[in-house]
Amino acid sequence: MQNLTLTWQSAGGTAVALYAGSYAASRWRRGPLPALLREAGTLLALFALWQLVGHLSLMSTEHALDRASWIHRTELAVGLPDEASWQAAVTPYPVVVKAANYYYAAMHFAVMIAVLAWVFVRHREWYAWVRNTVVITTAVCLAVQFIPVAPPRMLPQNGFVDVAAEYGQSVYGGAVGGVVVAAQLSAMPSVHVAWCVLAAVAVIRVSTSSLRWLVVLHPVLTVAVVVVTANHFWADGLVAVAILLFAYAAQEAFARRRVRRAARTGPAAANVPAGERAGTRG
Numbered sequence: 001m002q003n004l005t006l007t008w009q010s011a012g013g014t015a016v017a018l019y020a021g022s023y024a025a026s027r028w029r030r031g032p033l034p035a036l037l038r039e040a041g042t043l044l045a046l047f048a049l050w051q052l053v054g055h056l057s058l059m060s061t062e063h064a065l066d067r068a069s070w071i072h073r074t075e076l077a078v079g080l081p082d083e084a085s086w087q088a089a090v091t092p093y094p095v096v097v098k099a100a101n102y103y104y105a106a107m108h109f110a111v112m113i114a115v116l117a118w119v120f121v122r123h124r125e126w127y128a129w130v131r132n133t134v135v136i137t138t139a140v141c142l143a144v145q146f147i148p149v150a151p152p153r154m155l156p157q158n159g160f161v162d163v164a165a166e167y168g169q170s171v172y173g174g175a176v177g178g179v180v181v182a183a184q185l186s187a188m189p190s191v192h193v194a195w196c197v198l199a200a201v202a203v204i205r206v207s208t209s210s211l212r213w214l215v216v217l218h219p220v221l222t223v224a225v226v227v228v229t230a231n232h233f234w235a236d237g238l239v240a241v242a243i244l245l246f247a248y249a250a251q252e253a254f255a256r257r258r259v260r261r262a263a264r265t266g267p268a269a270a271n272v273p274a275g276e277r278a279g280t281r282g
Contacts, residue, residue, distance in 0.1 A: 204216075
């Protein structure tokens with residue numbers, strides 16, 4: 001199973017081209033095309049930044065395994081369940097393991113792209129709120145990931161197994177020096193967990209359907225999957241959720257500031273997006 005193959009250079013170059021296309025389209029025609037190109041460029045720019053951060057983290061890989069071991073010891077010391085025991089309960093069932101590997105590899109990007117596309121097309125007034133949450137959360141996660149931390153699967157002495165490699169489903173290729181690739185040292189915090197919770201919150205907040213609560217299955221499954229595949233510790237997910245809460249708080253504070261400023265200036269209040277106005281009420 002292959003992961004996305006774009007390098008940070010090609011992803012960044014494509015993002016620039018999309019931004020240029022958005023600018024050109026805005027000069028020649030109205031409609032959704034300029035915004036669509038701009039938002040696609042933003043997502044590719046985030047992907048390029050993720051690839052670049054992973055590459056730069058290789059400049060200091062010496063203590064990545066030590067940090068992972070420390071996280072595991074600390075979790076056990078405070079009474080969190082041992083991820084290795086959760087994985088051991090699943091490994092006797094190859095079908096479950098293979099499904100978990102596939103979910104980890106495929107659903108992370110697929111669900112987020114689907115949610116963003118749905119909000120953009122059906123609930124445009126909420127799009128800026130959802131998009132800004134993705135950008136802020138991902139940017140902060142990437143800043144933390146400049147400090148390399150190995151995933152549990154790289155600690156076989158602690159009882160973990162790299163089940164993706166065992167079944168030929170690893171998404172990590174192109175090893176540097178024949179040992180590791182950049183993305184493998186970006187375990188803390190878990191962008192998988194941040195994005196799955198973000199997607200669920202967006203659907204629940206924006207949709208009015210009684211079926212919207214089914215989206216909660218996505219974060220539940222994702223958290224279970226990242227643990228049993230030994231891609232993340234509990235702590236990776238907890239830190240990711242804390243960063244997501246920070247993104248929500250930052251947006252609400254900014255929205256409240258805009259509303260107060262608009263109240264002083266009068267009609268400008270109408271320019272505050274619906275998603276931001278809702279944030280100030282909730």
